[in-house]
Amino acid sequence: MDGDFWNIDIETLQEEELRHFEAPLLARQIEYLYAKSDYYRAKLDAAGIRPGDITCHEALEQVPFTEKKDLARAQREGALIGPHQCAPRSDIVRMVGTGGTSGKPMLIGWTREDVQAYSEMGARALWILGCRPGDLVLNCFNYSIYAGGVMDHMAFEHLGATVLAYGVGKSRALLDMFADIPGDKCLYSTPSYAVRLAHVAAEAGIDPLSLNIRKGFFSGEAGLQVPGYRQKIENLWGMSTHDLYGIAELGCQSAECEHHDGMHFCGQGYVIPELIDPDTGAVKPMRDGEKGELVYTSIRRQASPLLRLRSHDFVEIKTSRCACGRTGLRFHTQGRSDDMFVVKGVNIFPTAVQDVLHDLLPRLTGEFQIALDSPPPFDYAPRLIAEVAHDIPHSEHESLVRETEALVSRKAAFAVRVALVRQGTIASEHKTKRVLRNYPI
Ligand SMILES: [Zn+2]
Incomplete structure (x- = not known):
């Protein structure tokens, strides 16, 4: 060409x-x-x-x-x-x-x-x-x-x-x-x-x-x-x-x-994208339904080109034609490995928690952070800091905490200790950090 x-x-x-x-x-x-x-x-x-x-x-x-x-x-x-x-x-x-x-x-x-x-x-x-x-x-x-x-x-x-x-x-x-x-x-x-x-x-x-x-x-x-x-x-x-x-x-x-x-x-x-197995680094085929980490290589960059940059983003590949008619590569993001943590063998992405908290709207606002207070292995229940709506009386907080803990356990399949904070304290103008690692990395 x-x-x-x-x-x-x-x-x-x-x-x-x-x-x-x-x-x-x-x-x-x-x-x-x-x-x-x-x-x-x-x-x-x-x-x-x-x-x-x-x-x-x-x-x-x-x-x-x-x-x-x-x-x-x-x-x-x-x-x-x-x-x-x-x-x-x-x-x-x-x-x-x-x-x-x-x-x-x-x-x-x-x-x-x-x-x-x-x-x-x-x-x-x-x-x-x-x-x-x-x-x-x-x-x-x-x-x-x-x-x-x-x-x-x-x-x-x-x-x-x-x-x-x-x-x-x-x-x-x-x-x-x-x-x-x-x-x-x-x-x-x-x-x-x-x-x-x-x-x-x-x-x-x-x-x-x-x-x-x-x-x-x-x-x-x-x-x-x-x-x-x-x-x-x-x-x-x-x-x-x-x-x-x-x-x-x-x-x-x-x-x-x-x-x-x-x-x-x-x-x-x-930019050329590749899909790899995040554990072994082996290249995986870009075929429909394949999951892995995206790696990128710039091919026209002058100032600071990147050669096989590991994104640490986990995705599921889609190669079928989209309903909009576009035929190129597309993917579903599953989460960043930086945000992913493993509790008792289960890979947890914050989006799973977000999904659960949606069921508790409008009593909770849906904003949250997960605090990991000591280094892995995470064989303990992390703290889930969740915003409670301002019109929920304090007398109902304790039961809401229990309800949230039970729902996360049932739907996201891991245990958390819930701490409620007042509405408006978590979401910010900047990126909201969903996972807090309170230990030296
Ligand atoms: Zn489309």
């Missing part, structure tokens, strides 16, 4: 055609890494790989994985972006950070072309979500450092939407702004912020339904995949909800269409 990739309709692209287009980009990227980064050169040398050896998708299997924590560690030791920085500093025009569990953001660099690629992949995903030119989007992600702010802002612009850079905080003023702007509007935030904002509205005597927020675009947290949670947000705001899943380091987004049947991958031509 000699033509311009931009002319290819990625929404119905055939796998073989795509691989044919991507293979030379992969080969060129590996040569670039080998030439520009001591870190990658050493990694490839140690695996006995020479530039020129990796010329097709299948050959990627020989290449060692990259872990985010290794890159973050090197950054703390003094590298600007990390040992994987390949472009000279003079070509890097933008930097953003990702939230780290250590609390210190990991910095990511972008050249002018990288920025363009991010916007392109982002705009593809936003289109799938149902965003269109003419939509007025209030971006309520944090513009300070994080990719959800300025990077996603530019993706909305690239698509042709009108985007208002709101940022986080000042929720009461945000509601006034929504009220002042005539016509339909869209919200871009974490799902838990939409819930929090509805509480702020209720306290101020504002009916969220009166604000005409017709579409909610959500990212940054799992949760929308839990049917009850999605329904709750849709009912609170009278909006349609659309889930975006992105990995900031890669600039690669995936998005669900109106059929809500998994995330459509949008990185074609920029």
Whole structure:
């Protein structure tokens, strides 16, 4: 294929055609890494790989994985972006950070072309979500450092939407702004912020339904995949909800269409995804129903390319044609391994708890955190900190605690000790951390 990739309709692209287009980009990227980064050169040398050896998708299997924590560690030791920085500093025009569990953001660099690629992949995903030119989007992600702010802002612009850079905080003023702007509007935030904002509205005597927020675009947290949670947000705001899943380091987004049947991958031509067995690292076939962890390789990145980056995201692959007509890779997210914990042999994702708590609405708000107070093995009952609605009298809390513990045990199949906290204390403007590991990692 000699033509311009931009002319290819990625929404119905055939796998073989795509691989044919991507293979030379992969080969060129590996040569670039080998030439520009001591870190990658050493990694490839140690695996006995020479530039020129990796010329097709299948050959990627020989290449060692990259872990985010290794890159973050090197950054703390003094590298600007990390040992994987390949472009000279003079070509890097933008930097953003990702939230780290250590609390210190990991910095990511972008050249002018990288920025363009991010916007392109982002705009593809936003289109799938149902965003269109003419939509007025209030971006309520944090513009300070994080990719959800300025990077996603530019993706909305690239698509042709009108985007208002709101940022986080000042929720009461945000509601006034929504009220002042005539016509339909869209919200871009974490799902838990939409819930929090509805509480702020209720306290101020504002009916969220009166604000005409017709579409909610959500990212940054799992949760929308839990049917009850999605329904709750849709009912609170009278909006349609659309889930975006992105990995900031890669600039690669995936998005669900109106059929809500998994995330459509949008990185074609920029990022190659692979599925692996998370325990053995062995590559698994991308076939319908297959489960595993996604691993990503950038094939057109200049500033900080990623080679077989382990996402630690567990997914179930879907390859059948979606009802929307798109034929490419899509997947259901099952949870992040960082959030997963094993209690007495059972893998627990926070979304399972979220699902159970939905049954206790409106007495509980559905917001929660799970506290693991000592290191694994978790042969004890973790604490489940759950928000209780403000109108539930204190005299009923004890019985609600018992009821919640029994329901989690029955439906999610593990024991918890429930502690109730007052409404509004858990959900935040930032990503809500669902699992608290209160021990040194
Ligand atoms: Zn679809």
